[in-house]
Amino acid sequence: MPHQEHLPQARRQFAHRSSLRGAQAWLAALTCAVVLLLLAACPALAAEGSAPSTLRAEAVRGTGWNDTAPPAEGWTPVALPDSWATRWPGFDGVVWYRLTWEQPEQAREAGLLLHYLNMAGEVSLNGTTISRDESLVEPLTRAWNTPRYWLLAPPLLKTGTNTLLVRVSGLFAYQAGLGPVSLGTPAAMQAKFDGERLVRRDLQVLGLAVSAAASAFFAALWLLRRRETAYGWFALMSVLWLVFGYNQIATSPWPFASNHAWQALNTSTLLVFSVSYVVFALRFCGRRMPRLELAALLLAAAGVLDLWLAPVADLIEHRAIWTMLGGLTVIAVNGISIVHALRHRDSPMRPLAPFMAISALTGAHDLLVFTQVIDSNTYYTTMSSYVLLLGMALTLAAQFVKSLKRIENFNTELIEEVNAAKAELAATLAQQHALELAHARIGERVNLVSDLHDGLGGMLVGSIATLEHKPDNLGAPELLAMLKRLRDDLRLIIDATGDDHGARALGELLVPMRHRSAQLLDANGIDCRWEVSGIETLELPPSQSLDLMRFLQEALTNALKHSASRRVDVKVARAGAELQLSVRDDGRGFAVEDQTAGAGLRSLRTRARRLGAELHLQSRPGETRVALRMPLAG
Incomplete structure (x- = not known):
């Protein structure tokens, strides 16, 4: 098997x-x-070691697959369980087993257990068939793992000699033969049958169900x-x-x-x-x-x-x-x-x-x-x-x-990790805040220095140039006017560093600077001409206004200090959503690509970036032009 x-x-x-x-x-x-x-x-x-001593077992080979009765001669005593492959090697077909026992008169019923037969078979007691498999020829019923139990009682069970005849159809290659047969009290045989069925069928089915x-x-x-x-x-x-x-x-x-x-x-x-x-x-x-x-x-x-x-x-x-x-x-x-x-x-x-x-x-x-x-x-x-x-x-x-x-434990671990991340983030933000604060202070200082350079510095340069140009012709009123211009420029710086609630029109702010710069340039023999349009009602934040004033002031100061020009043209105009500023002179010019440019050009570029504007520099001998194009907010 x-x-x-x-x-x-x-x-x-x-x-x-x-x-x-x-x-x-x-x-x-x-x-x-x-x-x-x-x-x-x-x-x-x-x-399974041997058949009970109360049963006598014999076996004989059948003559064909369709035998209905055993041969009269040739019976051989066998011990159960029996596999006929050793007795009749190579035999495929039918073998008859005959089991006899003596039934005492006082016993009214008995239990009979056939542990298995291999492969298919028919069982009769005292000439009466009590069990028959479906197919006794190929394809044979595979009854090799099926225990069988009968409760025997009169008239099927009789007093004296009883004969159990088992017809087995099998193939010698698969251990064909008859298994143990037990005879005893119904209770004992029922218990044995239950154990056999548990091992041979129930546990097997359970194992297959679990496998599925x-x-x-x-x-x-x-x-x-x-x-x-x-x-x-x-x-x-x-x-x-x-x-x-x-x-x-x-x-x-x-x-x-x-x-x-x-x-x-x-x-x-x-x-x-x-x-x-x-x-x-x-x-x-x-x-x-x-x-x-x-x-x-x-x-x-x-x-x-x-x-x-x-x-x-x-x-x-x-x-x-x-x-x-x-x-x-x-x-x-x-x-x-x-x-x-x-x-x-x-x-x-x-x-x-x-x-x-x-x-x-x-x-x-x-x-x-x-x-x-x-x-x-x-x-x-x-x-x-x-x-x-x-x-x-x-x-x-x-x-x-x-x-x-x-x-x-995930929530606890997550809370701990979140708290650690929050602490780390707080420390990082505090450090970043400190750096931003320091950077802001440095930026304010740089802006203040730039404003002082472009404003007071320019006014001082102009005043010094005037004193050098006319050292003997300046009286107290002219000197007082110079000092007032310096005061006004300082006030402009102070106003720009305050809040943004006191916005003034750009044209209004441009008037005093235009007047002062024209006086400085005229005093140094430079003809200054202005063209202003569309800015009479244009209001900008004080910081932007100051940057624009300082841009113009630095451009004019550069023309005064370095260009040796005789004429300067200034244009401030609003064109749609854009403010355009330009300063043009007829001086000696300079190298725009020079990476060692002075503080004046660096200041112009810095203010252009701060205003979000485009700066254009063009220069050649006889003509230098500084232009700024700044978009206006809606």
């Missing part, structure tokens, strides 16, 4: 070592509990997290194990017409499962071994092709070889994973090592059953699969608890 291997289940675990140790303790405890449950639920282990749920769950996890390839391989393993384990409860070889094809499918599934198990174990440990994986895949593919292309006569040997190879591969993966978990404390296999040990033990047991070293047909790996799923669930639960704790 087919060998069943376990479905190991796992997932990479990154929990702290303390969480791992706690999870391992729970895993070990649950493992022991499940093992004890399995042992307690397996009375067949003690009962695991395949769906881990397939969904893999679809949501494609980088977790271990999830995908585990889902594939679960599906393959579901197909392979279905052999334990299947009652028909459908959709195939023979049990040989069914067994080829079963062994092929085991081979592919073993390869998937190898890849899963590597992915779960975060490793890749392309050559090993490719070799395993090619070997499995060769096995599958061999199973499906081999002649039916050779299928038995081929199936045995590939089944052993697949089973040993899974056992080897379990063993290597356990060794890795023991040698590496941080191995993700560590919490699953106890479950893999159970898987290795049950797999070894089932291989011994498959090779008939152990005289039984009870397989345990399908039942052990849900134990491994339990380990997988606990592994994921430990990971979930760790994540939940991190989520619970």
